[in-house]
Amino acid sequence: MTCGGSAIFEWRAEVNMEDTVESQESSYCATLDPVSRERYKQTVKKYIGRDPYSLKMSEYTTEVKDLPTIEAVDITNYLVLQTSYYTRQQMKAFKSLEAYNFFVSGWVHNLGTKRLRDGYSLVFARTSYFPQDHTGEHIAEALQDVLKTWKLNPTGLVAITTDNGANIVKAVQLNKWSRIQCFGHRLHLAIGHAMDDARITRAISLCKKVVSSFSYSWRKRRELAEVQIQLGLPSHQLLTEATTRWGSRLLMIERVLEQERALSKVLSVDMKTRPLVPTW
Incomplete structure (x- = not known):
């Protein structure tokens, strides 16, 4: 039972995947507009062969190793570069997206995979649904x-x-x-209150600005990687703080301190980022 945040989500599976429904057109397909319905049918015919809503859960495998390999660039290409309401800026702050929070909060479950022809995979998941106001x-x-x-x-x-x-x-x-x-x-909450000090706030703010400057610049990330090799430092990426996870703040600070010499060298070259050179 998940009790994260201010919402509890109930289980409402609209499709019973255990039912054997052998039909050319599922109830979901019937609800689509004519153009979307035809596109849906063509996709099913090309990649799957059967409407996924007619498949039984027993036809899926729940082995993690069977999940397709997806990298960040694939997600960005699908959600940003192709037709989508997601923007490049939203993807940079992906931890703020509802889809990300649905996963980490446990609202997506019963993940299953079915191997298709030509190396494609069909991934099925159930999601919890709670449309009412969270009173x-x-x-x-x-x-x-x-x-x-x-x-x-x-x-x-x-x-x-x-x-x-x-x-x-x-x-x-x-x-x-x-x-x-x-x-x-x-x-x-206790740690957050304990850090309510002007000196600590300034240091954390500086760390966040430093991390942000590298997160939004591929050139700076490339330069950082080069300087890390020159200085013999670990080839680690900077870490971003998650406001709801106090431990992530600690990890962010530790990583900035670990890479302080490399960060200072990269930031000092650019006049715009020179004020971000850690002075503590």
């Missing part, structure tokens, strides 16, 4: 639905671990369940 009442109802879906007896529930969001706290109270505050969340 305490709606979350409480969704939590009850989760128990029913998994056939769990509410009387056997000892406690539920959540963050301190007002809506999730209210949801637990409405269900009359015992609640345990998430230690990781509270630790993150």
